[in-house]
Amino acid sequence: MRVSDLRMGFVERLRDHLLESGYTIDGVRERLGDTAAAALSREELVPALRATTGGDPLAVLIRLFWLGASVPEVPPAVRDSGLVSLVDGAYRSTVHLQPWESDHYVVSDRKVRPGDPALRTDHVVGAGGASGNLAQLVTRRPVESALDLGTGCGVQALHLAGRASRTVATDVNPRAVELAELSWRLSGVHGVEGRVGSMFSPVSDERFDLVVSNPPFVISPGGRLTYRESGEEGDGFCRELVRQAARHLNPGGQAHFLANWMHVNGDDWRDRVGGWLAETGCDGWVVQRDVQDVAEYVELWLRDAAEQGTAAYAEHYDRWLGWFEAQKVEAVGFGWITMRNSGSLDPVVRIEQMTQQVELPVGDYVDDVLDAIAVAHRTLDLDSARLVLVDGVLDERIGLPGAEDPSRIVLRQTRGLRRSADVGTVEAALAGVCDGELAVGPLLNVIAELVGGDRVHADQLRPLIAEGYFTLA
Structure with missing residues (x-):
């Protein structure tokens, strides 16, 4: 067909x-x-x-x-x-034809279940958990042009239909583009152009306001399934995706990717992924949401291909583990990468692990997250800045009953990313009084005199600004 x-x-x-x-x-x-x-x-x-x-x-x-x-x-x-x-x-x-949001429909190959024949190499997978995770991450602001790289069944282009005036959707698999086009037609969605090709080759000279990708991120020893494996060594495809994205972003444009990365013995994964972003010239935000040891990881993707219970299961399992061992890979991280072409000569990259539940969709406030990271990094004189506490932040104090002072003070976000941070008495006092009327420097001087102890320098507040506890008035 x-x-x-x-x-x-x-x-x-x-x-x-x-x-x-x-x-x-x-x-x-x-x-x-x-x-x-x-x-x-x-x-x-x-x-x-x-x-x-x-x-x-x-x-x-x-x-x-x-x-x-x-x-x-x-x-x-x-x-x-x-x-x-x-x-x-x-x-x-x-085909597998499933209803989707807003009276849309997603067309893919029939779902594979235990006992089914082995998947064809150009199998087109339907919308699943990873698709939903990416859709929750992408900024909700309207854009003129968008690129859905590795469109698969076309589900991300459906999510972009109400926000992008024009969308280009690409995939290395011609069958994927065929089924994605049917998804868009059955959904009554117009303004999407499907193109066949690898990585950014179908849009080599074009720039976009928004780039999204649920790429073939699975790390395997030469996998054969195009929907999940690129054939690149290790996590090389995700690395190149990040490195090449910057040249395809308009000024102010954003890119949102899902990715896997290797945890190599003796190396910090933050340095590994941070290196991908280091020379892009873009602001970046990397979040590791989950980590699996190599055995868990292999089992997950063998189940994904319905290989459990087959004659080749043990052989594939053993070969995959042997390849990880040769690469000195101890675990695999899963998360998201967001980039913004801020036009700054001093780009900032924040890398963190975040396992707590967050408010969804992240796309509703991802622009504020990127702004907070940039403000914390680029505001030169925090002493003269005026700060306000972000809505939804609570002050929690923990201590023995009857104790005069708490043993621990925590600022906790009840909205957004729902982070929590241990703070001192000065930072906690600042959270209680900063209303944008007075500059930070004088406020910190007064608080230090009242609560005693060493004065907190304004620059020490940068992490709390970057993490969204305080913002500029």
Whole structure:
């Protein structure tokens, strides 16, 4: 099936039938119920099959396009779509077609489940957890132009549809671009152009206001699946993605990537990833959200390809671990990388580990996070600056009952990234009185006299500004 071979009328008829039948996120959830939906998240199909036995239009669509089951009859809009085949008197979908947000649809290859044949090398995976994580990270500000690099099934371009006037979506896999185009057409989304090619080659001379990528970041010994493995050595693809992104960003433009990076014995992962950003000229923010030891990592991606229980499982597992050992890799980090072309001759990069739950979507306030990092780094004279406490910051004091002074004071954010920071009595007192009326230097002098102890220099507040506890008035 080639999307270009599908006449627009057939696509429009199929979309109308999907919507009229209630094949939407809410419609599917309501039809399946909590128990079947929870079982489906564990790849257990029986409860969902029991919930869709009626033969009505919605039941047929769920069985056909979501569960991958055969059905005896389909309506003309489905039969003529080119997305089903007739085998032994029953209809079977050739794709996985799932409802998405805002009455959108995502088309990919059929979901792989234990016992299925090995994946084809150009398999196109559907929207999953990583897709959702990236969508939550991307800035919500409207842009004129956007690039979705490694579009896969096209889901990120759908998220950008309401915010970008024009989007270019690329993938090294021609089948991915074909299915992504069908996703956009079925979703009624216009203004997206699909192109085939690796990395930035399809847009070699172009710049964008926004670049997003859920790249083939899996670190493996020469993997064969294009949707997750690039063939580059180690984490080299993510490194080159970061290094090349700057030349494709307009002034003020942002890039948001998911990435994996190696934890190599004897090296600090922060130095490794920081080195990727060092010569880009962009401000950068790197967050490590999870770390897996090499065995956990290999098991995760063997499960992803439904290799558990196959004859080759142990061989692939052992070869992968041996490759990690040869590279002196002890663990793999997963997280996000954000860049902004600030135009500064003094770019700043912040690298941190963050395992706490954060307020979603991060894209609602990621611009404020980048601003805070830049302000903390570039404000030359903090003594004369006027600060205010950011909304949602609490002062928590911990100590023995009856003690005159707390043993620990914590500033805790109840919104945004929900960070917490141990502070001294001077910083805590400043948090209680700074309202933007007086400059920081004089305030710190008065507080030092009242609480005693050494005076805190204004420059010592830079980490608290960078982390969003204080901001300039």
